[in-house]
Amino acid sequence: MDRRSFLRNTGFVAAGSLFVPAFMKPLEAMALDELSLYKNLVVVQLSGGNDGLNTVIPYGNDIYYQKRKSIAIKPEQIIKLNDMQGLNPNMAALQEIHDQGWMTIINDVGYPNPDRSHFRSMDIWQTGSESNQFLSTGWIGRYLDSNCQTCKFPYTAIEVDDSLSLAMKGQTKKGIALKDPAALFRNTNDPFFKAMLQNDKEHLDEDNLGYLYKTMIETSSSASYIQNTSKVYQSKATYPQSGFANQLKTVSKFISSGLKTRVYYVSLSGFDTHVNQIQQQGNLLKQYSEGMAAFLKDLKTNNKLEDTLVVTFSEFGRRVEQNASNGTDHGTANNMFIFGGRLKKQGIFNDAPNLGDLDTGDLKYQLDFRQVYGTILDKWLDVNNADILNKKFNTLDFI
Amino acid sequence: MSPKDNFYKVKHLYNRAGFGISYTDLHKLSRKNITKVIDGLLKEQKETDDITLIDSVASKQQLLMQAGLYSKKDLTDDEKKQRQEIVRMQNEKSRDLNVAWVEKMINTPNPLREKMTLFWHGHFACRSNNPMFAQQLNNIQRANGLGSFKTLLVEVSQSPAMLQYLNNQQNRKGKPNENFARELMELFTLGRGNYTEQDIKESARSFTGWMYDKDGSFIFRPNLHDAGTKTFFGKTGNFDGENIIDIILDKPETAEFISRKVYKFFVNDNPNEAHVKELATHFFNSKYNIAELMKKMFTSDWFYNPENVGSKIKSPVEFLVGLSREFYVTYNKPQVLIQLQSSLGQYLFNPPNVAGWPGGQSWIDSSSLMLRMRIPSLVLNDGEIDFSGKADPEDEAVIAQSRTATINANTKIKPKSYVDAKADWPKFLSTLPKGIKPVELAEFLLQPKLNEKIKGMVGDNKGLKSTSVELTSMPEYQLC
Numbered sequence: 001m002d003r004r005s006f007l008r009n010t011g012f013v014a015a016g017s018l019f020v021p022a023f024m025k026p027l028e029a030m031a032l033d034e035l036s037l038y039k040n041l042v043v044v045q046l047s048g049g050n051d052g053l054n055t056v057i058p059y060g061n062d063i064y065y066q067k068r069k070s071i072a073i074k075p076e077q078i079i080k081l082n083d084m085q086g087l088n089p090n091m092a093a094l095q096e097i098h099d100q101g102w103m104t105i106i107n108d109v110g111y112p113n114p115d116r117s118h119f120r121s122m123d124i125w126q127t128g129s130e131s132n133q134f135l136s137t138g139w140i141g142r143y144l145d146s147n148c149q150t151c152k153f154p155y156t157a158i159e160v161d162d163s164l165s166l167a168m169k170g171q172t173k174k175g176i177a178l179k180d181p182a183a184l185f186r187n188t189n190d191p192f193f194k195a196m197l198q199n200d201k202e203h204l205d206e207d208n209l210g211y212l213y214k215t216m217i218e219t220s221s222s223a224s225y226i227q228n229t230s231k232v233y234q235s236k237a238t239y240p241q242s243g244f245a246n247q248l249k250t251v252s253k254f255i256s257s258g259l260k261t262r263v264y265y266v267s268l269s270g271f272d273t274h275v276n277q278i279q280q281q282g283n284l285l286k287q288y289s290e291g292m293a294a295f296l297k298d299l300k301t302n303n304k305l306e307d308t309l310v311v312t313f314s315e316f317g318r319r320v321e322q323n324a325s326n327g328t329d330h331g332t333a334n335n336m337f338i339f340g341g342r343l344k345k346q347g348i349f350n351d352a353p354n355l356g357d358l359d360t361g362d363l364k365y366q367l368d369f370r371q372v373y374g375t376i377l378d379k380w381l382d383v384n385n386a387d388i389l390n391k392k393f394n395t396l397d398f399i
Numbered sequence: 400m401s402p403k404d405n406f407y408k409v410k411h412l413y414n415r416a417g418f419g420i421s422y423t424d425l426h427k428l429s430r431k432n433i434t435k436v437i438d439g440l441l442k443e444q445k446e447t448d449d450i451t452l453i454d455s456v457a458s459k460q461q462l463l464m465q466a467g468l469y470s471k472k473d474l475t476d477d478e479k480k481q482r483q484e485i486v487r488m489q490n491e492k493s494r495d496l497n498v499a500w501v502e503k504m505i506n507t508p509n510p511l512r513e514k515m516t517l518f519w520h521g522h523f524a525c526r527s528n529n530p531m532f533a534q535q536l537n538n539i540q541r542a543n544g545l546g547s548f549k550t551l552l553v554e555v556s557q558s559p560a561m562l563q564y565l566n567n568q569q570n571r572k573g574k575p576n577e578n579f580a581r582e583l584m585e586l587f588t589l590g591r592g593n594y595t596e597q598d599i600k601e602s603a604r605s606f607t608g609w610m611y612d613k614d615g616s617f618i619f620r621p622n623l624h625d626a627g628t629k630t631f632f633g634k635t636g637n638f639d640g641e642n643i644i645d646i647i648l649d650k651p652e653t654a655e656f657i658s659r660k661v662y663k664f665f666v667n668d669n670p671n672e673a674h675v676k677e678l679a680t681h682f683f684n685s686k687y688n689i690a691e692l693m694k695k696m697f698t699s700d701w702f703y704n705p706e707n708v709g710s711k712i713k714s715p716v717e718f719l720v721g722l723s724r725e726f727y728v729t730y731n732k733p734q735v736l737i738q739l740q741s742s743l744g745q746y747l748f749n750p751p752n753v754a755g756w757p758g759g760q761s762w763i764d765s766s767s768l769m770l771r772m773r774i775p776s777l778v779l780n781d782g783e784i785d786f787s788g789k790a791d792p793e794d795e796a797v798i799a800q801s802r803t804a805t806i807n808a809n810t811k812i813k814p815k816s817y818v819d820a821k822a823d824w825p826k827f828l829s830t831l832p833k834g835i836k837p838v839e840l841a842e843f844l845l846q847p848k849l850n851e852k853i854k855g856m857v858g859d860n861k862g863l864k865s866t867s868v869e870l871t872s873m874p875e876y877q878l879c
Binding site: 196 | 581712751761763764765767869873875
């Protein structure tokens with residue numbers, strides 16, 4: 001008895017072939033040249049509000065040491081990137097990545113009237129809204145909605161997780177969430193699921209039932225495509241043992257096997273370090289850096305690093321001054337990490353945060369996060385960022 | 400009208416006004432006039448029906464203790480432990496409260512009352528990490544859910560949960576915080592485009608001094624209230640908060656905004672503006688009596704039009720509660736209800752933001768639909784859970800404090816788990832008429848009109864139990 005089958009035990013048998021409407025069948029028909037030069041974006045979300053000041057440490061500024069008496073990282077432990085800033089010692093794995101020129105750090109990214117609630121600020125980052133605006137679609141979702149040349153497939157955006165983030169949901173199109181392509185493939189090939197789709201021509205209209213059937217058909221065709229394209233690929237790279245590294249390993253498998261997906265989304269949780277931050281954040285930064293380094297080197301080996309751009313964000317940074325519990329509380333602007341084989345500006349992109357000019361104890365942002373999104377949309381995903389972000393944002397010169 | 404027509408009408412009514420209906424009740428009510436059935440649903444409940452899970456005396460004490468601990472600069476290790484313990488207990492109680500409400504919806508004899516509570520829960524969307532505040536707001540929404548919209552609005556506005564969530568606690572004379580005033584007009588009453596920024600500024604001043612005290616009760620603080628003159632929607636006066644609410648309710652746009660939202664929740668995602676206007680006029684003329692609004696809607700012929708039947712996507716909670724009610728499900732580990740809500744995108748008491756859950760097609764993406772289609776076999780047929788869902792952002796601090804939790808949250812390999820629920824099959828089967836055919840069972844369990852494919856799929860007699868699991872796993876079961 002298979003406890004994983006859709007219905008279990010109802011003895012359902014499907015017959016005949018799966019009906020796939022014409023508009024769902026473009027895969028085989030696609031010209032080979034479209035497969036080359038496929039640019040991928042990988043979005044990495046650090047949930048909980050990563051403390052950027054103990055990640056990229058402004059060791060050259062005395063104020064950092066004054067405000068963080070018990071949690072500041074000593075200068076001799078820091079992996080120095082320039083005279084002012086350096087990496088947390090747990091990020092040693094990224095030293096090599098930095099030296100190769102595959103990494104850019106953008107300092108002080110935020111937005112006007114920052115919100116300190118995890119939920120709300122994550123909402124703002126995922127939807128690309130103003131802080132007093134409520135959008136029900138995500139920025140990548142709206143990229144899918146735009147129906148552009150590079151975003152026409154249902155599997156254009158894949159989140160390696162069990163459920164889909166708001167960032168990936170558009171009005172009419174949504175990304176697909178999956179942790180394990182084989183499991184999704186198995187589910188969509190369940191006799192019951194296939195029987196539901198069989199000969200179902202009448203449901204392809206615009207109403208809600210039509211929408212459910214369309215979602216099922218797209219899930220099924222995406223699952224087959226993803227599984228059949230990626231199953232032959234075997235990575236030779238060694239990844240560290242962590243859930244985060246596993247997600248990246250799956251992404252690498254998809255990219256390296258030539259999947260025509262444009263956007264991948266992964267996340268790492270646990271950054272809300274109000275208490276005893278040093279060990280907890282160190283542990284997470286280690287997972288992040290070692291996973292990321294393995295991923296980037298794997299892509300390099302497969303000649304995919306040039307076609308890949310990785311962007312890391314967190315919903316907010318933390319206050320400049322530490323709290324009484326050897327931790328930090330919710331703050332505002334934060335740094336972002338960009339990785340890839342074709343970075344225009346490598347190392348540190350802009351000035352370190354000005355710790356002497358704070359807004360009631362919080363960093364003032366230099367760059368709006370939507371300038372970073374806008375740059376990626378314009379220069380990497382080849383769409384006009386104003387169509388996605390509702391107004392035009394100036395682009396930056398990191399790619 | 401033929402009894403069969405009435406059968407479908409009552410079934411539709413109970414799907415929208417409640418969470419479905421048992422065959423026995425459907426059979427019984429089908430013999431009544433539909434107006435009588437509607438009156439039965441709307442009948443005023445004399446007794447209060449509060450959730451009383453969280454003891455207010457103990458919670459208030461805890462609140463006072465917490466306030467004391469937070470105001471101290473240097474805490475001893477014991478005090479730090481105490482503080483952590485309070486947070487841990489609050490999180491645990493918040494989860495218990497969630498489960499208590501879901502179980503109430505599953506078991507309630509007053510489905511419309513819970514459905515209204517669910518509607519207002521999304522309309523006055525709010526998060527509070529204090530479970531007593533959350534319970535209190537939920538009870539306000541239940542007690543007034545079919546009563547006067549004004550009373551409901553005032554009580555919600557004065558609840559500690561909302562005062563805290565929309566920062567009215569920080570709204571003081573000379574230092575106004577406009578958050579509450581803005582959302583009051585944009586999301587709770589008038590809707591975007593029906594007020595100016597100046598109206599927000601002026602009304603924010605009127606709500607200064609609306610606060611809650613140390614033990615979590617509403618209090619008006621005259622010394623923090625801006626008693627000067629304000630000009631609001633062209634009227635000038637020394638307005639306080641309640642005056643502002645009255646002026647807002649004097650505007651027919653408020654009745655229209657609420658009516659449209661009710662229509663979208665109970666009738667159709669795409670509002671028919673003529674029907675909305677009808678409702679709005681009636682609601683306005685009844686001085687914002689919610690029961691009157693609902694009665695007008697349920698007794699309108701258009702409510703039963705084919706385009707409004709079997710055409711709405713159930714919200715995750717409507718789906719879970721409906722399934723559990725239909726099959727008399729008991730959950731041995733009720734916490735699984737939270738996991739399911741969270742994975743399906745509607746974690747009660749944790750709306751995405753003050754605008755609530757967007758609803759409609761936004762409930763459905765490939766993973767949520769696959770999961771919805773698998774849940775009946777998980778719940779009714781003891782299937783294996785092979786998903787884990789994401790951590791809630793508000794749980795990040797808890798995750799951060801526990802190394803093992805962090806590792807679990809980020810690993811892929813999980814022990815096998817099951818929903819561990821029990822459907823009462825004998826009871827369910829006993830409600831069905833003797834000799835019911837599979838196609839008739841399909842007509843009962845599914846709201847959309849049956850097509851040939853479904854008739855064919857259930858045609859061969861594999862037993863009512865298997866047929867039920869099959870039917871509830873269909874995409875058609877996602878609609879009501």
